[in-house]
Amino acid sequence: MNMSDAAGMITRTSNVIRGACPHDCPDTCSLLTTVENGVAIRVQGNPAHPPTDGVLCTKVSRYTERTYHPERILHPLRRVGPKGCGHFEPVSWEVALEDIAARLKRIAARDPQAIVPYSYCGTMGLVQGESMASRFFHQLGASLLDRTICSTAGAEGLAHTLGGKVGMKVEFFAEAKLILIWGSNPITSSLHFWRHAQAAKRAGARLVCIDPRRTETADKCHEHIALRPGTDAALALALMHELIVHDWLDHAYIKHHTVGWPALRERAMLWNPERAGDICGVPPEQIRSLARDYGTTAHSAIRLNYGMQRVRGGGNAVRAVACLPALTGAWRHRAGGLLLASSGVYPVNKAALQRPDLLAGRVPRTINMVTIGDALLRETSASFGPKIEALLVYNSNPVAVAPESGKVAQGFVRDDLFTVVLEHFRTDTADYADYVLPATTQLEHWDVHSAYGHTDVLLNRPAIAPVGEARPNTQIFRELAARMGFTDPCFADDDEALCRMAFRRQDVDQVDFGKLLEHGFATVPVPDAPFADGNFPTPSGKCEFFSARLAAQGLDGLPDHVPNHEAVGTSTAYPLAMISPPARNFLNSSFVNVQSLRDIEGEPLLEINEVDAAARGITAGAVVRVFNARGEYRCKAQVSRRARAGVVNGLGVWWRKLGLDGSNVNQLTSQRLTDLGRGPVFYDCLVQVELDSPVAPV
């Protein structure tokens, strides 16, 4: 059954279609879309799917508003007018695809590495993400993209400690007696985990939030530890110090299931609470008290999230925190341990989907997506390779979300850059395109999903026919492949076939596809307490306090506090640290154009503590100029206890063109990288804030 047959059959015979939320959120909800006369009228959470439990966040429960948005791109568009002006004319698919293929062929004839894909998690789907698109770029021999913009520092930190993105099963947080919610604001970004945390709280658990910002989650916890950005490793090492001094250790667990204990012990003893407190900006007594709670509570669990690893020492910070449960033996219980991401448990057959063998021995250069601003401005050289001549953007909005966006925009505006953007809307990035190609939303295509906050696989069936002339990413790359003359049979695989092969190895389904078709989801079997007896997926099979693999790279084998590139107190010109957590009703830059959600958010805001505001004569609602050597950004000040003294919170990620001055918070962030994983340092950013000068009357 091909996709259109399937979609047609479904809309004729059924009015509730099972799908999956495609957004970059750990919860990966199971969706039920109600369709009447071919129109999706409602999207709800599936009550039969335990992790979803019938509940969606505000953002996705308004998904029909997004799907039928009046500004949805319905036809292929070709640029008219100067780069970046956002003026387009509609063209046929035939005209657009023929011209794009012809131009790519000309560039590829010189050097295919001058063509660069740019994509991330605009959809988390394995099929509409990196399947046919990767095949296309592999066959072409285009530059590879290092997809680092979110989580790679933490992922590497975890891999070097626990062996991969593995950890507690999320549902057992409900049974924990102490939960540290570390670098995470689940009320905004992981609603379903928060339901488990609340259940634990009702059953008597203590909840502690560790976050520079006093988030909505911190408001609901028993305690909030408002440390400075980029100091999490210092806090974790001081906790270790106290666990050692007071012997709140599980010696048998350490002996049998860890590597490097004597060396870690020696390192941790350098970090008494006074030293760490000084760096973290936290009273030493609060660190002692947290260590006491952690060391003396059986069933203590840590929910870590990626916010804390977006600083120079992000990889080390995750390593330090990930050592804690092995010291106390918390892993022995199903309600103990740590969860950052569960995505390492899935048997995804990426090679079948992405076909790296199509490179046929070629080894193209790799472009780090974090530094796309610099990369677009580089000339041809021996070290860089060819100047970037073409950029194909899908599932991403780099002009808004990549760091140092002034430089990103400078790169995108190049007249000699050929840019194609697959999108739903005229985003900041689409405005710079030569061609904008209308892509389908999740309600209009097939996909299959793993998750990073639970351990289920979800199938997404199309609920409605594509809106306007939109096409799935897969179809667009299939049709481009045909025009490029790519003849490998893999370019004929349809989307349902791609869904089936995502979890098939050697002709054996690792996940029951029949079950996915029938129920919409299937659970990957994972032990309740995966590391109760060690068996970590590291080379040693143990929790690696000391990583021989890091040491072999000439790096520190032990976790340590690595100061920020831009540490507080190192600049008199820019004395405030800035973090840029997501606004509650946006998800990265998605949903910013959904009017009902934007109405809730109001305007771009900078949360500033009353002490910092008073020192600058800033009052609530004033327009402020936030600036550093990389640029400036104007927004409204919110004098708020959500910001600790010395730290401002620039809520993101607004589209630049919807901001007060055509920029957003990433105008200020830097392209420097993390200690591990080559990731971004969005929360490692010093700024100054001042009242915006009043505009002189004309």
Ligand code: SF4
């Ligand atoms: S964004 Fe997260 S909470 Fe909201 S529907 Fe999607 S998976 Fe569920």
